[in-house]
Amino acid sequence: MFLPRIVKRMSPLLGSRMSLNACRFASTDLVRTEVDDKTGIAVVTMNRKPVNSLNLELLRELSSALDAVEKNKSRGMILASSLDTVFSAGLDITEMYKPDQARLKDFWTTLQEVWLKLFGSGFPTAAAINGHAPAGGCLLAMSCEYRVMRPNLTIGLNETQLGIVAPSWFMSTMENILPRREVELALTLGKMFSTEKAHEIGLVDEIVDTKEEALAKCTEFIQLFARVPREARALTKQSFRREALQKLDRDQDLQMFIYLVNQPQVQKGLGLYFESLKKK
Numbered sequence: 091m092f093l094p095r096i097v098k099r100m101s102p103l104l105g106s107r108m109s110l111n112a113c114r115f116a117s118t119d120l121v122r123t124e125v126d127d128k129t130g131i132a133v134v135t136m137n138r139k140p141v142n143s144l145n146l147e148l149l150r151e152l153s154s155a156l157d158a159v160e161k162n163k164s165r166g167m168i169l170a171s172s173l174d175t176v177f178s179a180g181l182d183i184t185e186m187y188k189p190d191q192a193r194l195k196d197f198w199t200t201l202q203e204v205w206l207k208l209f210g211s212g213f214p215t216a217a218a219i220n221g222h223a224p225a226g227g228c229l230l231a232m233s234c235e236y237r238v239m240r241p242n243l244t245i246g247l248n249e250t251q252l253g254i255v256a257p258s259w260f261m262s263t264m265e266n267i268l269p270r271r272e273v274e275l276a277l278t279l280g281k282m283f284s285t286e287k288a289h290e291i292g293l294v295d296e297i298v299d300t301k302e303e304a305l306a307k308c309t310e311f312i313q314l315f316a317r318v319p320r321e322a323r324a325l326t327k328q329s330f331r332r333e334a335l336q337k338l339d340r341d342q343d344l345q346m347f348i349y350l351v352n353q354p355q356v357q358k359g360l361g362l363y364f365e366s367l368k369k370k
């Protein structure tokens with residue numbers, strides 16, 4: 091259960107430039123939320139070692155953090171990772187391999203919730219992609235409005251490479267950024283793009299060398315909206331994204347997911363993939 095802790099502290103986050111700003115913290119072990127008092131921007135940092143794979147608990151805490159950002163009327167939100175080389179490894183395969191059925195249902199419902207809150211948020215969002223971002227990790231980054239990434243990393247929806255199908259709302263999220271043809275190719279190939287290629291095609295907006303620079307660039311992006319009336323901005327974004335949001339039929343999607351994940355050949359594929367990750 092997420093219990094936000096609101097305390098005043100000095101920010102260690104953005105290096106010396108920001109270090110004198112007081113921050114409000116609402117944190118748990120898995121997700122740290124820090125709001126800079128000067129900019130009013132919340133940094134939500136995923137912190138689940140070793141690779142920020144999205145299990146039920148991490149998703150629940152992300153969902154609560156998004157609620158807190160909305161409730162606090164933050165100027166915007168930056169999504170980041172506490173890990174040096176991984177933004178998020180995507181969905182935790184252990185949630186889908188030989189699953190407990192009640193938990194599996196909870197897991198998928200919470201993932202839907204996180205996407206609806208993040209992709210559909212009224213406040214500005216940016217992703218500081220300071221590590222690899224495959225599959226569900228790419229989904230989180232793509233759900234934001236702006237992406238800044240460190241060099242020599244990878245990002246993409248690799249599901250077909252694992253013998254599974256990215257749900258249609260993962261596809262719509264990519265289609266919100268890239269031309270349809272590019273999306274079709276990326277999805278059917280299960281393509282993982284290098285940072286540099288992702289930047290070339292527009293999946294990533296800027297490349298920077300350090301996490302601190304990524305946070306600073308994301309802050310600059312969010313501050314672009316400082317003089318734009320908040321409500322008008324929010325409604326414009328939500329109206330622009332409405333078609334993708336409304337296309338998600340949560341019950342039908344859940345039933346399809348449960349059915350497919352429980353198919354013996356999908357279980358076999360997930361098991362083999364998980365083993366290959368362990369042997370790496």
Ligand SMILES: CCCCC/C=C\C/C=C\C/C=C/C(=O)SCCNC(=O)CCNC(=O)[C@H](O)C(C)(C)COP(=O)(O)OP(=O)(O)OC[C@H]1O[C@@H](n2cnc3c(N)ncnc32)[C@H](O)[C@@H]1OP(=O)(O)O
Pocket residue numbers: 140141143175176178179180181182183184222224225226227248249252254255256257258346347350351356364367368369370
């Ligand atoms: C219409 C409905 C269709 C339904 C069909 C069914 C399902 C589809 C539903 C949804 C789509 C799926 C979305 C997903 O997100 S699936 C997950 C895809 N993720 C990946 O393929 C990434 C796998 N990981 C990596 O590539 C690498 O780990 C990394 C992220 C590049 C990091 O590399 P690094 O070298 O730093 O770490 P390791 O590889 O050594 O990993 C360390 C440790 O973590 C374990 N691990 C890695 N990824 C995952 C994961 N996704 N889930 C669980 N565990 C993971 C890895 O096994 C290592 O564990 P160990 O115990 O050996 O230390």
